[in-house]
Amino acid sequence: MNGDWFLRGRDGRLSVYLISGDAVVWRAERVPGGSWTAPQRLGGDLPLHPSAGIGQGHDGYAHLVAWRPTAEGESGLVHSTHFRPLLAALDWNPVGHPKKKGDRTGTPAVTVDAEGRAHVFVRNNGAGVHHLAQKEKGGWEPWLDLRGSKVQDGLAAVTGESGLVEVYAAVPDGMLRWSQQEPGARPVMQERLKAPVRPGTLRALATSSGSTTVFFTDTSGDLCAWRPGGEPVVLMPAAGPGPVAAIRCALDGHDCTLLAQRSASGRVAFAAYPTELESAGAWWTESGPRLPVDALVGLAEDADGRVVAATLSPSTGQLLLSRRKDEPGLALTAWQQV
Template sequence: MSTAGPGRRVTIVAARHREAVALVAAEGPGAELSVLCVEEDGKDGRAALDRALADAERRGCRVTGAPRTVGAPDGGGHAALLRELRTLKPQRVRLADPDPAHVSYDEERELPVHDEPAENAAAALTALAAVREHQLESGTPVFVDCHRAGADARPDAASQPRYPHPAHWLTEGFDGRLSAFLPSAAGVVRWTQREPGGTAWQGPELLPGPRLMPGLRVVRDLYGFPHLFALRRIPLKDGGDDIAVVRATQYRTGHPLTPWHSLGSPNSGNRHRSREVGFPAAAFDGTGGLSVFVRNFGHSVSYRHQGADGTWTPWQHLRGVRVADELVTVTTAGGETELFARARDSAAVLRWYRSGPDGVWTEDRTVPFSPRPGSLAAGPEPGTVVFRDLRTNEPCVWWPGARGPVPLGGADEGAGPVTGVRGVEAAGLPYSLLVRSGPGGACAVGVHAEGRADAGVWWNALPADSAVMPATVRDRAGVVTLATLTAGSQLGLAHRESPSGGFEFGHWYTV
C-alpha cells in the first residue's frame, strides 16, 4: 500500500497561472497533476507555471496535459470547472485560501486590507462549490487542501493548510467500536468498524453537513463520545457569508450524528470580519466542561465554555500576544484544560492555563521552544505538547515545568504533527506510541517508556504511506490500531500483533 506510486490524481485550481505556481510547488512526488485556471494569464504567468510543472516532474510528479483555462469573471467558472472535474475525477484538489487573513485595516472605510488579489479567494470559493457538487454526483470522496495566505510571516507558514486535517481522526466510541472521520469537499466522511477489534468495516459514508469547510477537529468526551468541530459558511441577507464554528456529536457508533449546532463566532454577523475566524480547538476538562477556542479577527484568542450542566458562556476574549491560526489544547493529569498557540509575529509559543473551570486564564510567555508552523499537537501523555523544532525539524515534546523540550529523533524525516497514544503495554510496562509522517507521505511509529521520552525513542518505518497525517488509537481491550489514507482515498488499517508483546503490526488492509 503506497501513496507514492502513480495514481494519486491531484487537480490544482487557481485564479490564474501565476497563482497556481505555489500550489504546484506544495505537491509531493507521486502525484498525477492537472491544473485548471479560472482566468487567462499573461506570458510571464504562463512561463512561471511551466517552470513549476517542470520542477514537479523532476521531483517525481506526472503532469497530465497542459494547464487549461476554464472560466471567466462573468460567472461561468462553476459550470466549466464542474465539467472538467467530471473528466479528471481527482482524488485531491488544491486551492488558494478562500478567506485570507488581513494585513491591515482601513479605519475610514471600515474594511480589512489584504495583500492577496481578491480573485484568488473568489476562484477558491467557486472551485469549492464545484468540487462539492462533483463529489455529491459521483459519490466518491474528494479531499481538499486550501493553501494558507495572509498575515503570518513566520517561515513555512504559507505552506500550511487553511483548514487542517484532524490529528486524532481515528477514535473509539462508547460501545468499543472504532470510527474514522475525515473532512472532504462535500462534508465529513466516516468509516465504521462493524465489531470491536474486528477487521470488517463499512464506509466511506458521507455525513450530512451542508457548506462545511474542508477541515475537522475530533475530540472525545469523558464518556467516550466523539465530538466533531468544524467551520460552516452561512449566507448573509446583505451579501457575503458569515462563518460559524459548528459542532456535532456521535452518541451511537455508526448511527447519524446529532445536527450540527452553531456556536457562532467572535465576529459573527460581519461578513468581512467573520470570514477570518480561525479553526477551532477544543478540549473537555475533568469535570466534563468543554472549552472551544479560536483565533479572532484581531489575531488574538476568543473562547466559549460549556459547563457540565450544558450552559454556554458567550464568546470571551483572552488578551495577550497576537497569535497565528494554530491553537492546540491539552488536558493535564489533574483534568485542567490548557491552551497553546503559536505567535503570529515571532517564533514564540504562548500558553494559557487556569486553576479549575471557574479560574481566571493566565498567559504564560515563557514557553521555551519555537515550533515549525503546522507542527503543534497534543502529546499522548497528559499535559504534554509535541512539535517539530523550527531550526532542526526534529520532533520534540515539552510539558509545563520541564526545563526545555525533549528531542524525539527523526530530524531529517517528514513534516507536520506527531501524535500518539499512551498506556501501550509490553512485558508488563507502559509505553507511549508515536506516529508521524515521513518523506513523500511515508509513515513511522516510535515508542518510548511512558513518562521517559528522555530515555530515547525507537522509530520504525511502516510499510504504508498516507495522504494525510496517520492516526492511531488504543481501544479498551488494549488493541492498538493504525490508520492511513491511501493514494486511492481508501482507509488503510493495521493492528498490533500482540496486545502485550512487541510493537510489530500485522498485515495492512484497505476498506
C-alpha cells in the first residue's frame, strides 16, 4: 500500500487498509478506542492486482486507487472513496490508463487537495509520470503527461499546508519534484535533487505552511531529510528497509516530527525531533516484539489526539497497536493485538 494506510476518520475512529489476495480490505474501530471490526473487502468484488495507493483529505475521506485486470496483458486503474470507517466504501470506479490501454505501469500514489479532489500519480511505461485529477463537481480531468525520465517506482505524493499538491520521484542520480503553483493547476517540475536516493524509500510530510520534508534512505543506508530549496541532511542510519512512517505531533508542548520503521532486528524503531530542526539530532529507540518480515508500520493520532502506532502483517493479518501514555516523552503502552 503506497501512502498512509493507518488513518483516523472524520468520526475519530481509526482504520487500517491492506492488500489481501486480489482485494483491498479494511478494519476499523467500532468506537474510538474500542474493539475492532473483522477485515472487510473494500469496493465490491472486482478483482485487483496486489498494489494500491491511498490518500486522505482534510475532510477525513480516504481515496484509494488500484490496478485491475481488464483483458489478457492489459490493466486499468480504479478509484474508490471511503467516507467513514464503519460505512462501506464506494464501489471501484474505472478511471482509465495513462496511455489509454496497456498493462500496469507503476504503483499509484494518491493525495487530496484542499478542495477535496483526489490526485493520482503513476509512473508510465516511458519511465515518466502521469497525473489524473478529480473535477470539483464530479468526474475526472484528462490524463496529463508530466514528463520526466528514468523514474523509479514508489512515488510519494503529498498536499502541503497551502493545499497545493506535490509529488516526488526517485531517479538514478537523485530525485524529481513536481508541484502546483495554484489550486487546480497542472503540477510542473520545479527542481531536481542530485543525491544517492534509494528507490522505494520516499516519504513526504507537510511540515510547515510553506514546506514539505521528504525522507529517504541514501545508497549508503543513511536516513536523510530534504526540503526543496535546500540540501539534504543526514539524520541517522535507517533502522530498516523501505520508507519510514512519519507524523507531526505535539510532544511535551513542542511541535515534533515522529518517525517509525521496522528495524533490522524485527522490532519497531521510533525517533523524534523538533519539526524542521534536524540539527537537534535524532536516534532510534526500539519497542515491541519481533515482527514478520513483511510487517508494515504506521502512525496516526486517535480521537483524543494521542499518538498511536500500528504494525500490520499482510501475510498473517496480525494487527498490533500501541498508544502514547499520559506522561512526559514518548512513553508507549504495551503492544496489543486487535
